[in-house]
Amino acid sequence: MQGASQLRVEDLLSQLPGTLRRGHVPEAPEWEGEGGRLSTGYSEIDDLLGGGVPRGRLSEVVGRGSVGTTSLAQRLLASVTTDENFAAWIDVADAFDPASASAAGVALHRLLWVRPPDLVAAFAATEILLATGGFALVFLDTGPVRGALGPKTRQGRPRPRGQAAGGQKGRRMLAAPQTWLRLARAAEQSRTALVVLPGAGSAKEGCLGLAGSAAGVRLELSPVQAVWEGTPGAPLLLEGLVSRIDVTRNRGPQARRQRSRQMRIRLD
């Protein structure tokens, strides 16, 4: 009797579709988080990223000074806050300019601006905000991280030697992968898009990013040109910045093949 039952089970198993047979591990669709992606306000960049900056992930926007990282961040902020979402800006360098943000269309009443005194407090504030939940977007502007590069990582990538404010402990935290992994996990749990802006020490020095493999998305901006306009005899007007954007990391199912695009940021 037992042998007959066994045969019957084998018979039924053989009739199952291939994806349900023994030994087959179905691939789980990658979770994009509730709300999916947040539009950056630039359709070209959204297209590059497969819809925008992902919620529940850590993203990085890196580049040397005067390349447009802050402008891109403020455009993203404007897009998120005008969609009635709440956002926070953790500003170690105390460099956030409310007038620029207001001009970019940021709904400032939905923005919580935190100016921690050092990096240690900044990381603590980020964790507190992520644990609170309800914020669609949290920016962590680490302030000047000089481009003087430290020892290379195992993957051969140079790692920035953190020289931002915050003393020895802050510098250690900045360079420690576990700091970023913890923040990435917190962002995932709160379904918040955490965007890190590793500020360059000066326009000459660049920064290759801090979060390493913890970053789900990394955008690298490089300068193309600054556009000045004017007529002879009159002062020149800074018309805008033109930058090239490279998506050097984009984990997720909707990543596109095209990985770079030029962005023009106009100054009205």
Place this chain on the structure above:
Amino acid sequence: MSRFACAVVPRFPVSALLRAEPELRGCPLVICRQEGAVANGRSPGPRSILVGVSREAERLGIRTGMTVAQALVRHSDLVLRPRDERAIGAAREALLDIAGSVSPRIESDGNAVYLDIEGLDKIFSSDGGIAAALSTRAERIGLTVGVGTAGSKTTARIAAGLAARTGEAILVAAGKDATWLAPHPLSVLTPVTQAARARAASPRETWPALQESFQRLGLRHLGDLARLPSREVGSRFGKAGTRLWRIAAGKESSPLLPESPPLEFTEGVSLEYSVESLEALLFLMRGLIDRLIHRLAIHGLSCGGLRVGLDLADGGHAERRVGVLAPTADVKALAILTRHAIEAEPPRAAIVGVRAIAIADRPRPTQLDLFRPTGPSPERLATTLVRLAALCGSERVGRPVPPRGHRPEAFTVTSFDPVSEERVRSKGTEPEPEPSRSGRAALRALRPPRRAQVFQEGGNIAYVRASGLGGRAVVSGGPWRIETEWWSERPCRRDYYDVQLSDGGIYRLFRELGGGAASVGDQWFIDGCYD
């Protein structure tokens, strides 16, 4: 028919002190009167009379009324504490808070509180539910209570006194007061008569004299007294005797004299030693804040700020205010804020007493919207704001407000209260901002503006040097003059330039122009970098 509940805190001075200093639990603790104290005015002297004895001390043969010297002869390792009026006051207020959270009609009576529980069965289902609620809430704020319910205040008080000994609530069935009282000895009336004496309703020696007279007549139990004719008891023992007869017969019907729970939430403790270190003081403060938060929570309130009073060893008094960005119930955050407030202005002498007054505030309400994204929960946001303020400073957390005048660097930070803001906006006509269609180059501000050296050639900027940056000017635009606040003591008269340097950076520079009484001469500053 009326129903009353009574909650009694046994050994009140001891319980109040244990609530303030929970680390003394399990110790043979005795409380002394302040009279006879020794030189420093805080430690009890040998002739101080004991007014409170813990259960552990009682097991060692220590009784109230003994002197400290007599008690120490029985057991040398007693923990002696003077009667702490501040802790007792706080415990009394806490008891009222608990009662007020159960019934709107309450009356305080020393170490007991009466509640009118008529009609409360719709909320608590039964007298047992009320008793359980009182006991649980009292435990939460560090008090142990005995609870009794009955048809009269006095019967409830007697039941609560007995319940405090056994640890189980006593619920006297409706209309059965006399039946329940009958088998109990006359001595159960002692707390009732003490309370009456405290209110000066009867002469001071009445109860011991009456008790002796009753015993001479062979009356042992309340039932014996109730069986006597009331008229005869009145003619023989007067008004006090009649009152006792009415209690024994279950006919006592004194009304409740309602009072309001305290509007102010105060916790305090007097120290028998001077505290000089901040850490030790914060340890005490944390306990006070914890108890305040529990009391506020009983009423569904949060803490909207603290007033901290410090009694100093030199006889002075200092007060500190602890502000919070939003009502909170986060003890840790409040303790950190208190630390900042005390550190900012340290007291001039050691501390011998601490008092904390909580400013009660309602937690932020919220109404979820079907058509809007869910924001942070108001309670969690309030706690977050307090914690961030403790971490970064309250002036460094909030909502940015762009400059209203013409000074480009001016800005303000206001409190981040999205719920109120949305409510105001939904009523007003202020339009929602729209994202800029074209990208705008944002400015990264340099605060404060960085002093720069600028070299000019033929009236044009040729080279810029400042701390951390410098280079040849590749392109420059400007000047754009700003003249504002000329009417004030700090007039602003500047020429602004946008300069692209050879290092690739595009900076905003300004030249502070001389002129006016407050002239500083021509100075160059960099106040931002376009990025």
